[in-house]
Amino acid sequence: MKKSKFPPKIIGLVFMVVMVSLLGIALVASQQTQENRSRAAHPPPPTNPPPPTNPPPPSNTPGVPTVTPPGPSNTPGGPTNTPPVGPTNTVPPTACTIQGFKVVMPGNQNREPARSQMVCSDPSHCTNAQPYSFVTTPGSHTVTFVVPPNFGYAVSSSLCYNSISCHDFVKPTPGAFTTGASRDVECPASGYADLWWHIYRDPTVCPRHKEGDANCDGTIDGVDYSIWLNTQCYQETAAGETCKDYRADFNDDGKVYDDDYKVWFTCRRTTPQCTLP
Numbered sequence: 001m002k003k004s005k006f007p008p009k010i011i012g013l014v015f016m017v018v019m020v021s022l023l024g025i026a027l028v029a030s031q032q033t034q035e036n037r038s039r040a041a042h043p044p045p046p047t048n049p050p051p052p053t054n055p056p057p058p059s060n061t062p063g064v065p066t067v068t069p070p071g072p073s074n075t076p077g078g079p080t081n082t083p084p085v086g087p088t089n090t091v092p093p094t095a096c097t098i099q100g101f102k103v104v105m106p107g108n109q110n111r112e113p114a115r116s117q118m119v120c121s122d123p124s125h126c127t128n129a130q131p132y133s134f135v136t137t138p139g140s141h142t143v144t145f146v147v148p149p150n151f152g153y154a155v156s157s158s159l160c161y162n163s164i165s166c167h168d169f170v171k172p173t174p175g176a177f178t179t180g181a182s183r184d185v186e187c188p189a190s191g192y193a194d195l196w197w198h199i200y201r202d203p204t205v206c207p208r209h210k211e212g213d214a215n216c217d218g219t220i221d222g223v224d225y226s227i228w229l230n231t232q233c234y235q236e237t238a239a240g241e242t243c244k245d246y247r248a249d250f251n252d253d254g255k256v257y258d259d260d261y262k263v264w265f266t267c268r269r270t271t272p273q274c275t276l277p
């Protein structure tokens, strides 16, 4: 029998080392198996989802550009300009505005009988507004101050473009004023024509008005008295009476009352000229 070249002690040690290694491997495998079972029984909590992000704000919808026509002209009779208070309609950017006041002279007084008179453009567009305005196409337009029958006043107008500073009757802007109740306007694109109507007593229009001729027919009679009787007014106030008919305001003081009756009474049935006290 062949004898091993290794001593029995060495063989025994090798055998123990192998056995210990096998035992360690078995323990590690057993531990991993237990961990896997534990994970299967207790899965890790899910991670929180990220909070939702806010949606981006909607972008502003581009609006249709609006063009505000220029405001009305200077306040008649006032020393300072009023801030523009134009209408807010959306109009084509090249539109033109014809605007202005109707005033009583002297002094550009914002009162009747000018204030409520009608102004027409072309002549299909008319308005009694004070101030008045027409938003229209650029170019030529004819604007008319509508004179009622037997109005008793002469009419002139003052006109400037893209400006409101030409209506001073005392220091008139050259070319701004002209007589007559109609005016041709060359309305500028994207601009405005400032057109005021001025009414004033003119002896050539109603020669005997100061004597009591309310209807300007050249005689002073009961018809004129009837006009005085039916249009009496004392003054204009915000809450009170409003004078609208000044045909019988024979002394032109802005009232139709007893002093005007005295004028009529003095001059009735006379031939020109009546002598007033």
Ligand SMILES: [Ca+2]
Binding pocket: 212, 213, 214, 215, 216, 217, 218, 219, 220, 221, 223, 224
């Ligand atoms: Ca008369």
Ligand SMILES: [Ca+2]
Binding pocket: 248, 249, 250, 251, 252, 253, 254, 255, 256, 257, 259, 260
């Ligand atoms: Ca009067």
